Amino acid sequence: MRTETLAELNAERAARRAAILVTDVADGGQRLVREAAMAADPLADLLASYLARGKSGLVEADGRQLFLTVQVPPVRLVVIGAVHISQALAPMAAALDLAVTIIDPRTAFATPERFPGVPLVAQWPDVALAGPVPPLDRYCAVAALTHDPKIDDPALIAALRAGCFYVGALGSRKTHARRVERLTEAGSTEAEIGRIAAPVGLDIGAVSPAEIALSILAEIVATLRRDRIRTAP
Structure with a gap:
């Protein structure tokens, strides 16, 4: 060469x-x-x-x-929320060679004991994504799982603006409707908001945290394989 x-x-x-x-x-x-x-x-x-x-x-x-x-750049998965779903999702994602980072300002949840070997950032997403966490890009997936708008919304806005190939958010359709209103007021466009996978994950009838984690990971992989066929803007 x-x-x-x-x-x-x-x-x-x-x-x-x-x-x-x-x-x-x-x-x-x-x-x-x-x-x-x-x-x-x-x-x-x-x-x-x-x-x-x-x-x-x-x-x-x-x-x-x-x-x-x-x-191809290594795919990163940034999970917002150190919740039960995240505990199941992190090892599954690692098994697929996804580099996982979990962000949650709630230090009672974001602990090494609950997430052994997983990079944890116990800061608010807007602070974490502007500092210790590498910049988001189109080879990043972001899953917002806290159900708390104060934590999830800033991360979703950052992910949409960065062009992440996958942006998912936990919550019912009614919850997402309220989310759409908030993100619109925050300046996100209809096209940007339309990229959010909500309710998050493929519809496999998931009930348990592990099943929901599986559905999220399956949706991430499906989106990744589909989007890699497209060229960059």
Whole structure:
């Protein structure tokens, strides 16, 4: 690999942007396709397929063998609320290699004993997301689970503005209707609010905290696989 190409790959990785390195097996020729340019690439459909899976592999196109080296930013899951659902969700998400962070200003809930080995930030979301927690981006999922507007709403607003690929919020349809009113008053647009998955999680008839956690994680994975086919704005 040329030094220039390696530097470009590293720059995309540092910026948390996806990219695919296309290598011609026969002659060793390489070109880097950034996510924003994939839709216009001659191999657009093929690249989108591999990006959606997040896996590298050998392909054939126009009679040539190409190796696609797929570089996708690690997916982060930021959970708002150190609640029972979060206790079940954190280990499930970790098993899928999602980097989990839990934010909750209520120190009685956000304790290492309740969340062993999970990064905890015992601050209000607007403070946490502006400081100790890395900036949100489109490779982040945010799940607001406290049922407390003072905690959930600032996190939802931040997630929508950052373009997170998944934004979910716990609560009934009636609860969400009130949430929509609050977020509208706070300046969120109808299109932004429409991106919130509420009630959170796939409809699997979940009852227990673990089942609700499973439904949330399933919805996150489904959204991730679907959205990776799309190119960046």
